[in-house]
Amino acid sequence: MASAAPPILPVSSAGGASTAASSAPSISVPALRLFLSRLSESARRSLAHRRPWWELLDRSAFARPENLSDAASRLRKNLAYFRVNYLAVLAAALALSLLSHPFSLLLLLTLLAAWAFLYLFRAPDSAPLVLFGRQFSDREVLAGLVLLTLFVVFLTSIGSIIMSALTIGAAVVCVHGAFRMPEDLFLDDQDPGVAAGGLLSFLGGASASSAAAVRI
Numbered sequence: 001m002a003s004a005a006p007p008i009l010p011v012s013s014a015g016g017a018s019t020a021a022s023s024a025p026s027i028s029v030p031a032l033r034l035f036l037s038r039l040s041e042s043a044r045r046s047l048a049h050r051r052p053w054w055e056l057l058d059r060s061a062f063a064r065p066e067n068l069s070d071a072a073s074r075l076r077k078n079l080a081y082f083r084v085n086y087l088a089v090l091a092a093a094l095a096l097s098l099l100s101h102p103f104s105l106l107l108l109l110t111l112l113a114a115w116a117f118l119y120l121f122r123a124p125d126s127a128p129l130v131l132f133g134r135q136f137s138d139r140e141v142l143a144g145l146v147l148l149t150l151f152v153v154f155l156t157s158i159g160s161i162i163m164s165a166l167t168i169g170a171a172v173v174c175v176h177g178a179f180r181m182p183e184d185l186f187l188d189d190q191d192p193g194v195a196a197g198g199l200l201s202f203l204g205g206a207s208a209s210s211a212a213a214v215r216i
Contacts, residue, residue, distance in 0.1 A: 050084040062179050075177035086173045093169035097161050104158045111152050119145055 065071035079086065098105040118129065118141055129136045136144070153159040 050088065051082050053085070056082055056085050056176075056180075061181050063181050065178055071178035074180065074182055075174060077182035078177035078180050079173075081182065082177075086177075089173055090166060090169040093172070094162065094165040097165035097168075101157070101161055104156070104161055107152060107156065108158055111149060114148065115145055 065074060098108065119138070128138075129141055153162075
């Protein structure tokens with residue numbers, strides 16, 4: 001009597017699905033979490049050094065400068081004293097300009113998300129990016145993101161919107177700094193570079209910490 005043939009097991013497509021899923025880049029959650037925490041900490045530390053807004057808008061302290069040299073001297077002193085407030089003014093001008101152009105804001109957020117998910121916070125053990133059956137190395141992904149950024153910034157309206165907002169914000173800061181008399185201000189020379197080391201320090205420090213977290 002012939003022995004019965006073993007049953008044929010159905011071939012599952014889970015392996016193929018997992019292979020396809022593994023080709024998609026995965027984000028490094030610890031690096032992203034570390035970057036966001038450093039960003040939040042830097043913002044809180046910088047905003048803690050802002051001057052009172054009533055002091056910035058004190059009408060009794062405004063007077064026309066005597067000459068260009070006097071205006072430049074006032075501007076230099078006011079920049080040192082109100083640096084965090086002035087950065088907030090620039091950020092507000094940029095935010096209002098982008099909010100008034102929702103399509104450009106959406107395009108900019110999409111570009112930032114592409115940088116975050118495809119390059120900055122990719123997990124070190126994630127599979128290479130595969131598009132249309134072609135595998136792309138990290139260098140090719142970086143080159144593509146750079147070209148995409150140049151296209152979005154210089155060949156769309158985003159670049160002009162950002163430059164216009166920063167120009168308007170800088171003009172407001174310069175006019176205020178030139179007409180605000182700094183004689184009644186106490187310039188704290190013991191805390192130099194708060195703006196550079198506070199609001200913007202996360203760009204260098206958090207990136208280095210994120211890279212260390214990715215290596216770990």
